[in-house]
Amino acid sequence: MLSHQTHEVEPVYFDDIEPGAEIVSHEVAIEREAIIAFAAAWDPLPVHLDDDAARAAGFDGITASGTHLLAIKHRLLYDFGFEHTVVASFGFDEIRFRAPARPGDKVRVKLRWESKRLSDSRPGVGIVRHYCELLREDGRALLSLYDTILIRRRPDPTAD
Numbered sequence: 001m002l003s004h005q006t007h008e009v010e011p012v013y014f015d016d017i018e019p020g021a022e023i024v025s026h027e028v029a030i031e032r033e034a035i036i037a038f039a040a041a042w043d044p045l046p047v048h049l050d051d052d053a054a055r056a057a058g059f060d061g062i063t064a065s066g067t068h069l070l071a072i073k074h075r076l077l078y079d080f081g082f083e084h085t086v087v088a089s090f091g092f093d094e095i096r097f098r099a100p101a102r103p104g105d106k107v108r109v110k111l112r113w114e115s116k117r118l119s120d121s122r123p124g125v126g127i128v129r130h131y132c133e134l135l136r137e138d139g140r141a142l143l144s145l146y147d148t149i150l151i152r153r154r155p156d157p158t159a160d
Contacts (some may be wrong), residue, residue, distance in 0.1 A: 011081060030102075030106075032062070039064075047122065048062055060102065061102060087151065092145045101142050107134050
């Protein structure tokens with residue numbers, strides 16, 4: 001399992017986003033059992049399941065799969081209050097796996113808003129591009145990517 005905390009956060013709407021601003025999630029620990037369980041189910045490369053195989057490949061022991069890191073990144077995005085405001089993702093660009101994640105690593109997400117514009121075809125939503133990194137506790141990036149999302153505008157309290 002992934003060790004994480006849950007807490008209530010205010011939703012983030014299109015109107016709240018300022019290009020250039022950064023936000024950072026809380027930190028979670030990546031547990032050995034979670035690396036093995038995820039790999040066994042979804043990415044059974046030996047370097048994710050067996051310490052000897054990982055060492056033979058030049059690692060210090062098992063590493064989390066890139067797909068697992070993407071899932072952790074996605075879960076940490078909920079720290080930012082997106083679960084009720086993001087409508088969809090248009091897709092990731094420039095995904096890079098920059099360093100291996102190991103059992104016991106503590107990671108957090110840092111997100112920087114790049115650009116935003118209102119949707120031409122859908123009223124009430126905007127299109128936002130952000131740069132996202134999954135960082136180890138020492139600040140080293142394990143994963144980086146760009147994402148473009150469709151996100152709701154803040155509801156007008158006078159409209160009914």
